[in-house]
Amino acid sequence: MKAFGVFGAIMMSTTSMIAAQEPIIIGFATAQSGWLSYESSSVEAAKIAIEEINSAGxxxxxxxxxxxADTKTDRTEGARAGQEMVDQGAKLVVVSCDYDMGSPAAFAAESAGVIAISLCANDPKMGVQGVGSHAFSWSFAAQSGGYxxxxxxxxxxxxxxxxxxxxTIEFDKSTCAGFNARWKELVGEEGFLGEDTWRNDDPSISAQITRLLALPQQPDVIMLCTYLPGGASAIKQLRDAGIKTPLITSQALDGDFWLGSVPNLSGFYYNAYMSIFGDEPSPESQALLDKYMKRTGQRPVTSNFVTGYGLIKGYALAVERAGTDETDAVLAEFNKFTDEKIVGVPITFTPEMHIQLKWPALMMAVENGKHKAxxxxxxxxxxxxxxLFPQ
Amino acid sequence: MPIRDLIARLLPALVVIAVLALLVAIVDLSGTRLVQNSLVEMLIMTTLVIGLYVFVGNTGITSFGHAAFICIGAYCTAWMTLPLPLKKLNMPGLPSLLHNHNLPVPVSVLVSGGLTASIAIIIGIPLLRLAGITASIATLAVYMVTAISYSNWDAVTLGTSSIVGLPGYKDAWMILAWVALAAIAARLFETSNIGLRARAARDDEVAARSVGIDILAGRLASYALSAFVLGCGGALYAHFLGTISVDAFSLSMTFVTLAMLVVGGSRSLMGAVAGTVLISLVVELLRQLERGVDVSFTVLSLPPGSQELGIALIMLCMLLVRPRGILPDRIANQTFAEPSRPVVGGSANDIAKEKTT
Amino acid sequence: MYIAQTLIDAISLGSLYALVALGIGLIFGIMRLVNFAHGDLITIGAYALIVPSASATAVLWIGGWPWPLMVFTIVAIVMAAALLIERLAFRPLRKADPTTMLIASFAVSFFIQNAILFEYGSRPKALNIGASLSQTITFGGMRVLLLDVLMVAVTAFLLCAIGGFLRWSKYGIWVRAASENFNMTRLLGVRANTVIGIAFAISGVLAATISFFVVIKSGLLSYRMGVPLVLMGFVATVIGGMGSLLGAVIGGYLVGAVSVFMQALLPDSLRGARDAFVFLVVIMILLLRPGGLLQVSTLRERV
Known part of the structure; x- marks a missing residue:
């Protein structure tokens, strides 16, 4: 038995010596063009992590x-890009941040038995219950964001x-579902005054404002589940109508680039991955921001880039623990992740859950047009x- | 019916099938998997454009709403083929029969076509009384109602979220068989009595009415067959992608398929297919250029996003140079000029004229 | 009270759709062209306000000029774009099938959207102009945005101005004649290029006007901002009665009102599907009055 073990070890080492000649291939099936192309900042951060690993041996x-490969923010192109990455021998396929746009590429990887990790999809179906057991997302479930x-x-x-x-999109429905459920848990049904809907491209939300102002009781906080551009437009219309109530939204409205439409915005809160405005409380995240700015020469537009870096570091950790880049071994290591601190965030995966449910969010406030952590x-x-998976 | 007549009727369909088969064979022998993927996508688009052609070509009404039929077909096949555990999780609202049983993909594709056609008949009866631009806007309204209903019908469509995990069905020869069926059906229809009458009404409604042609019946038959082919095509598209969501069947899809049809020439089957093949080839070419071409040690590539600009310009140029379609009129029109059967012989126009005089 | 306020909301949204429908209806009346690129003219007008750049933060360019100059320049740019599109894409197709022209307008629209995406990047751009107009005034418990008052006034003014122009000026009479019977008008010696040029110029002015309203209202630019407007504009034009400008305006207000009242009156669970109900109403109107609310007798579909 022992002899076999030694023999096995020799075999292993010879194969790994041969393998040492070959690089580990990571494929990026992400959007380089189309509306989702802003996710390039996450890809950039992922490349920083890869360069660090490569230069450290x-x-x-x-x-x-x-x-x-460019998915062009298109499903067909996404499936094609995912397939292309698999064909080029990728052991990990990094897919788009958006579940709808990322899942075709992830599904191509899943079908080929290759691990796919989304840059930051917030839909828990980017995992076992949707795309399949090889799919992960390096972010939190939208519902837990609402929590x-x-x-x-x-x-x-x-x-x-x-x-x-x-x-308009599932992300917002899930965020609001999470918020509403948790709010009722915390405050009770009577603390939840109701919900109204609109669509992102509605040119006006005046009917919604009218309904809000006609409520028998005025809320002391308004939860806005939305994204840009419609989100900023809604905020502007609410403020223009004289509604000064505090507003909460998700990370979809991170960044100060859209504040131009609501100058001197106040009483606005959202969750971010980190603060890109120089007041980040976590030194690890600040160090990552510095690296990013050094490399690209500019401040990222939002804090989304963080996930790309963490994703690669997490994959590297799983591969090191597995001692190989073979899919099954890496997958088994991933499924054992329990509160592994990666860039300061505790990451947990189980065989059933491939997205985070307890991601600590940095709450940001905007007062007089200025961001503050x-x-x-x-x-x-x-x-x-x-x-998470509504029936 | 003598075989010769049948072949004469089916000739354009046979030409189309032969050309596409040749393409598939070439790619099969030499192409990489990626090129094969593009080819399958092109074949599915061809099915869709043939479906669109059956309505637009035979009635002259521009449809803005056919993405609705593609959507209905795609979701229908998801109801019948998604792996059972996923189906229970994602579509709790389905009847228990569907929760416990799945159909083989080809059967499911046919059933999807059937469902789509039945829906088309129901909405067609009131709507197809409308004419011209009013009918077009009505089809747009049908699209909007369908898309929004499907986005909100969470129990069976998963709302705005994508359904992932449909079984794959993308062998090029298999898809070609579907294209062949669609082409033959389109051709049999347009050379049948009811098809020719629909075309007569398209060319000259007043004349057609005056000889007692039932305009609604012709339109309705075209609409139903068109929806059937689109429904099947939508199902094939769903199995090709493996994932579906309502916003994949957007107005852009409507316009891209419409553009393929018009670039090729919306009045003949060969035109419809030629437009699809040509635009698909141009897209593929631009895609390759964008990815970069090796030119003696350096890689030349277009910046991301230039493919879309290129395709818009090329499409516009094709329309400007050949507004009636890229196929020469001689070929496009000839397909209706085989006078083998007295009743259906001659061009559709001629029948109406003949009977009025 | 709630209903009265909702009515105000409906008028405000309706004015926007009416302006879009007016631009679309004018071109359709003359050329039988469903100009899908009309929405992108609105987008061009909006994007011309800022410096062309892919950076996330928008820097005002024409938007920073004194307002009379700004309004004049934007209107001139959009008008020029409309005329350019007409010259390059639509003039060569003037004898083509309406479907071919529609697809050409779609290609133009697709090109403009992707060019903007290419040049300005995919993120929406924020800017703040006309801040003094985005104030809410209240009277008798009723809220109304200053901008909406201006919008209704401008819609009324433009409708009267265009109506007056079409009725009393020589060129206007040409345009009207052309929209009744284009070939006959040409035979009578009216230059087709002039008539169509005038129509496109007017549609450019209308599009530029909408650019301002949309930007002031939402404070945002996005490369597809014109698309939902143009869709509703089409619907409004058709239910109003193709070829009738007054019909287009009425159609616009009707679509706006149906949309707002659906939002206000639908129960909770159905509100998400609001637009499905709006379009069901549209189908019903089309079935009841296939020629539109104000049917133009000469405009019966050519058979």
Whole structure:
């Protein structure tokens, strides 16, 4: 038995010596053009991580090689790009930040038995229950994002909330579902004044404003589940109508580039991956921001880039623990991740859950048009399976 | 019916099938998997454009709403083929029969076509009384109602979210068989009595009415067959991608397929297919250029996003140079000029004229 | 009270759709062209306000000029773009099938959208102009945005101005004649290029006007901002009665009102599907009055 073990070890080492010649290939099936092309900042951060690993001697002594394909923010092109990455021998396919746009590429990888990790999809279906057991997302479930926002609102002392839901995309529906459920848990049904809907490209939300102002009780916080451009337009219309109530939204409205449409915005809160405005409380995240700015020569537009870096570091950790880049071994290591601190964020995966449910969000405030980091916020609870996967 | 007549009727379809088969064979022998993927996509687009052609070509009404039929077909096949555990999780609202049983993909594709055609008949009866631009806007309204209903019908469509995990079905020869069926059906229809009458009404509604042609019946038949082919095409598209969501079947898809049809020439089957093949080839070429071409030790590539600009310009140029389609009129019109059967002989125009005089 | 306020909301949204429908209806009346690129003219007008750049933060360019100059320049740019599109894409197709022209307008629209994406990047751009107009005034418990008052006034003014121009000026009479019977008008010696040029110039002015309203209202630019407007504009034009400018305006207000009242009155669970109900109403109107609310007798579909 022992002899066999030694023999096995010799075999292993010879194969790994041969393998040491070959690079580990990571494929990026992400959007370089189309509306999602802003995710290039995450890809950039991922490349920083890869360069760091390569210059420190590589992963398992092997260099990481990058291959890329443009999904053009299009599903068909996405499936094609995913297939292309698989065909070029990628052991990991990094896919788009958006579930709808990322899942075709992830599914191509899944079908070929290759691990796919989304840059930051917030849909828990980017995992076992949707795309399949090889798919992960390096972010948190939108519902748990809603939980964190509800806890934040509660801790700020607000007790009456009203939700304005932009029904255009699933992300917002899930965020509001999470917020509404947690808010009712924290405050009780009477603290939830109701929900109204609109669509992102509606030219006006005056009918929604009219309904809001006609409520028997005015809310002391409004939860806006939306994204740009419609989100900023809604905020402007609310403020123009004289509604000064505090507004909470998700990370979809991170960044100050859109504040031009609502100058001197105040009473606006959202969760971010980190603060890009120089007041980041976590030194690790600040160090990453510095690296990013040194490399690109400019401040990132939003804090989204963080996930790209973490994703590669996490993959490297799993590969090192597995001692190989073979899919099954790496997958098994990923599924054992329990509160692994990667760029300061505790990452947990289980065989059932391939997205984070307890990601600590940095709450940001905007006062007089200026961003300010408040604190890292977590929720006291995690969303149930029936909330994550509505029946 | 003598075989010769049948062949004469089917000739354009046979030409189309032969040319596409040749393409598939070439790619099969030499192409990489990626090129094969593009080819399959092109074949599916061809199915869709043939479906569109059956309505637009035979009635002259521009449809803005056919993405609705593609969507209905795609979701229908998801209901019948998605792996059972996923289906229970994602579509709890389906009847228990569907929760416990799946159909083989080809059967499911046919059923999807059938469902789509039945829906088309129901909405066609009131809507196809409208004419021209009013009918077009009505089809747009049908599209909007369908898309929004499907986006909100969470129990069986997963709302705005994507459904992932449809079984793959993308062998080029298999898809070619579907294209062949669509082409033959389109051709049999347009050379049948009811098809020719629809064309007569398209060319001259007043004359057609005056000889007692039932305009609604012709339109409705075209609409139903068109929806059937589009539904099947939508199902094939769903199996090709493996994932579906309502916003994949957007107005852009409507316009891209419409553009393929018009660039080729919306009045003949060969034109429809020629337009699809040509635009697909141009897209593929630009895609390769954007990815970079090796030119003696350096890689030349277009910046990301230039493919879309290029395709818009090329499409516009084709329309400006040949507004009636890239196929020469002689070929496009000839397909209706085989006077083998007295009743259906001659061009559609001629029938109406003949009977009025 | 709630209903009265909703009515104000409906008028404000309706004015926007009416302006779009006016531009589309004018071109359709003369050329039978469903100009899908009309929405992108609106986008061009909006993007001309800022410095062309892919950077995330928008820097005002023409938008920073004194307002009379700004308004004049934007109107001139959009008008020029409209005329350029007409010259390059539509004039060679004047005898083509309406579907071919529609697809050409779609190609133009696709080109403009992707050119903007290429040059300005994919993120929406924020800017703040006309801040003094985005104030809410209240009277008797009713809220109304200053901008909306201006919008209704401008819609009324433009409708009267264009109506007056078409009725009393020589060129206007040409345009009207052309929209009744284009070939006959040409035979009578009216230059087709002049008539169509005038129509496109007017549609450019209308598009530029909408650019201002949309930008002031939302404070945002995005490369597809014109698309939802142009869709509703089409619908409004058709239910109003193709070829009738007054019909287009009425159609615009009707679509706006249906949309706002659906939002206000639908129960919670159905509100997400609001537009499905709006379009069901549209189908019903089309079935009841296939020729539109104001049917133009000479405009019966050519058979």
């Amino acid at each position: 590589g992963l398992l002594g092997r260099q990481i090689k990058i291959v890329e 964190v926002l509800a806890d934040f609102g509660y801790e700020e002392g607000w007790r009456k909330a009203y939700s304005l839901l932009d029904t 408040i604190r890292y916020q977590t929720s006291g609870a995690t969303p149930s399976m029936s909330l």
